[in-house]
Amino acid sequence: MNPIDQLKIIESNTVDFITNKDFIEKINNKKELKVKLGVDPSRPDLHLGHAVVLKKLKQFQKLGHMVYLIIGDFTARIGDPSGRSKTRPLLSEDEVKENSKSYVEQAFKILDPKKTIVKYNSEWLSKLSFADIINLTSRYTVARMLERDDFNKRLKDNQPISISEFLYPLAQAYDSVMIEADVEIGGTDQLFNLLVGRKLQEEFDQSPQVVITMPLIEGTDGHLKMSKSYDNYIAFNDSPKDVYGKMMSIPDDLIIKYMKYLTDIPKEEIKSYEEKIKNSKINPRDVKMILAEEIVSMLYNKEESKKAKENFIKIFQKKEMPEDLPEIEVKDGETILDVITKTGVFSSNSEIKRAINQGAIRINEEKINDFKGLFDFENGSILKVGKKNFFKIKKV
Template sequence: MHLEDQINIIKNNTLDLITEEDLLNKLQKKKKLKVKLGVDPSRPDLHLGHAVVLRKLRQFQEFGHIVYLIIGDFTARIGDPSGRTKTRPMLSEKEVKENAETYVEQAFKILEPQKTIIKFNSEWLSKLTFADIINLTSRYTVARMLERDDFSKRLRENEPITIAEFLYPIAQAYDSIFIEADVEIGGTDQLFNLLVGRKLQEEFGQEPQVVMTMPLIEGTDGHLKMSKSYDNYIAFNDTPENVFGKVMSIPDHLIIKYMCYLTDIPMEKIKEYEEKMKNMEINPRDVKMILAEEIVSLLYNKEEAKKAKETFISIFQKRDMSIDLPEIEVTEGESILDIVSKTKVYDSNSEIKRAIKQGAIKIDEEKIEDFKNVPNFKEGAILKVGKKNFFRIKKAK
C-alpha cells in the first residue's frame, strides 16, 4: 500500500496527530515502527473505552508494525493525574500485581499476540537512582507542567498537587525513551503525557515520537466517559450475553459513535443507518442489535455473538426463560448478598447492597429487599441482577 494511503487509514477517527509529516518521515525510513500504548492496571478489567485505542493499534499491526504494550505496574502506584480534580490514592504493589494478571489476556482479544511485545515498566523505572530522577526532572520545567489544565485548575482552586503527580508524566515519558518509541497512542485525556514523552525523547537525543489520540467514548449512561469508577462500563470479561445486553441498554444517541469506533462496519453503511434513524425509516433498537452483535464478535466470535442475540431476543422479546443461562451454584443458607457476589456483576458488597435497595435484584421476578435475606427458591430459579443480567440458580449437592 502507498504510504499516504496507509497514513489516511491510520489517521481515520483520530483526534490529534502530531505530526502527520513526522509519521510520513518515519514510515519512509523504517519498515516496522515501534507503536506504544501504556495501560496502568489501576483496575482489574479492560473495557470498551480501551478497545477504541487497541483497535487503532491493531491497524498498525496489520500494516506490519510492532506494538509495545506497556503495563504500568510501576506508574499505577503513583496514579495518573489526567482528568483528576484530586490526588489519586496510591495503590500497593500487591493491588497492582493482582489487577495486572489478566490485562495481557484481555488485550489479546483485539491485538495480534505475535506482533505484540509486552513490557512491565517496573523493569526499568524501579532501577532508576535518585541521580537519574534528578537528571530526568531537570529537563522539564514547572511552568510547562502547570500548563496542564488539570494542574492549573487545581492550583487556582487551592487543591493540593503532590510532587509524585508531577513525576507521573515524566515516568511515562521515560517508558518512551527506554523502548525508543516511534509512535505513542492514547485517549484524548493523555495528550499532555504523550507530549512530555515527545519532548524528553528529544532531550535524550532520540527522534521524537509521533503522538496520536483517540476519542473517549461515553459509557452506558450516555453522558460520562466509560469508566469503572462511574459503573457505566462494558468489560472485556463480561459474558457475551452481558455484553450484548449492556450494548442494548445504551442511549440511542451513542449508536453511531459506537459503530464508528468499535466496529468494522463500512462508513457508508453507518451513514445509511444514521440517515434512516433520523428519518424514522428504521427502529434504533434494530440498529442497536446489529451493533451489539458486532461488539460481541469483537470480544468473542461470531458464534457467541449469534447465541447472545438469540438469548436477548428470547428473554426480552419472547420472555422465554427456558433457554440456557449462566448458572450460579448456591449452597443452602447463603444470603442473597453471597449469591449475587458470585455473579461478578458488582465489584463490592456495598454496590450489591445499593442495588438491592434500588430493587435491582429479583428471583423469579420477586424483588429482594433485604441483603441479609436467605432466599427459598426452586431448582432452576431465575436470578435477575440489574436490568440486563440473568442467571439460573443451581442448588449445590
C-alpha cells in the same frame, strides 16, 4: 502500502495527530514502526473505552507495524493525575500485581499477539537511582507542568499537587525513551503526557514520537465517559449475554458513535444506518442489535454472539418487553423491597411479599426470593414485575 495511504487509514477517527509530516518521514525511514500504548493496571478490568485505542493499534498491526504494550506496573503505584481534581491514593505492589494478571489476556481479545511486544515499566523505572531521577527532572520545568489544565485548576483552587504527580508524566515519557517509540497513542486525556514523551525523546537525541489521541466514549448512561467509577462500563470480561444486554441498553444516540469507534463496519454502511435512523426508515433497536452482535463477536466469537442474540430475543422480545423502559433510580444500601415499592405496581408490602413468593419478581430473569436483601444488581439491569411490567435500573 505507501506512506500516504497508511496515513489516511491511521488518521481516520483520530482527535490529535502530531504530526502528519513526522509520520510520513518515519514510514519512509523504516518499514516497521514501534507503536506504543501504556496502560496502568489500577483496576483489574479493561472495558470498551479501552477498545477504542486497541482497535486503532490493530490497524497499525494490519499495516505491518509492531505494537509495544507497556504495562505500567511501576507507574500505577504513582497514579496518573490526568483529569483528577485531587491526588489519587497510592496502590500497593500486591494490588498492582493482582490487577496486572489479566490485562494482557484481555488486550489480546483485540490485538494480534504475534505483532505485540509486552513490557513492564518496572523493568527500567525501578532501576533508576536518585541521581538518575534528578537528571530526568532537570529536563522539564515546573512552568511547563503547570500548563497542564488539571494541575493549573488545582493550583487555582488551592488543592494540593504532590511531587509524585509531577513525576508521572516524566515516568511515562521515559517509557518512550527506553523503547524508542515511533508512535504513542492514547485517549484525549493523555495528550499532555504524550507530548512530554516527544520532548523527552528529543532531550535524549531520539526522533520524537508521533502523538495520536482517540476520543473518550460515553458509557451506557450516555452522559459520562465510560468508567468503572461511574458504573457505566462494558467490561471485556463480561459474559457474552451481559455484553449483548448492556449494548442493547445504551441510548439510541450512541449507536453510530459506537459503530464508528468500536467496529469494523464500513464507513458507507454506518452512514447508511445513520441516515435511515434519522429519517425513521429503520428501527434504532434493529441497528443496535447489529452493533451488539459485532461487539460480542469482537470480544468472543460469532458463535457466542449468535447465542447472546438468541438469548436476548427469547427473554425480552418474545415476552413483549417495551422498547422504552421506565427507569427506577437506586441508591446504595436500598433493599429489594425498597426498589420494588418505587415501581408503584403494588399498593402494600404484603402484595410485594406475595408476588415474590409466587415467583413474579425477577431481575435479569433471575427469580427474587428474598425481599429483605440488599439490592445488589448492576446499573442497567432489567426488573420484571409480573408479566408485563419492566423497569431499567439506574444506579445513582
